[in-house]
Amino acid sequence: xxxxxxxxxxxxxxxxxxxxxxxxxxxxxxxxxxxxxxxxxxxxxxxxxxxxxxxxxxxxxxxxxxxxxxxxxxxxxxxxxxxxxxxxxxxxxxxxxxx
Numbered sequence: 001x002x003x004x005x006x007x008x009x010x011x012x013x014x015x016x017x018x019x020x021x022x023x024x025x026x027x028x029x030x031x032x033x034x035x036x037x038x039x040x041x042x043x044x045x046x047x048x049x050x051x052x053x054x055x056x057x058x059x060x061x062x063x064x065x066x067x068x069x070x071x072x073x074x075x076x077x078x079x080x081x082x083x084x085x086x087x088x089x090x091x092x093x094x095x096x097x098x099x
Contacts, residue, residue, distance in 0.1 A: 035081040
């Protein structure tokens with residue numbers, strides 16, 4: 001998959017990307033690519049799949065940057081922001097519970 005961005009109310013394209021790469025990762029970031037509010041999720045995280053928690057779309061004011069590998073994600077974040085993206089608390093709790 002490489003790096004793919006879903007934006008501009010492209011929820012259908014986004015849901016296809018996530019469904020096709022369930023073991024991948026997604027950075028949820030504002031359209032302006034402001035890293036302060038960005039979060040790293042697993043592709044299966046319930047906060048970025050299913051039904052949008054706020055509004056009627058996942059890809060309105062927020063962009064979904066999708067990755068297959070963690071290495072690609074880290075490289076992208078370093079190039080964009082000079083640092084890693086904060087991890088989602090929900091994904092982290094699910095990973096700890098699965099151990």
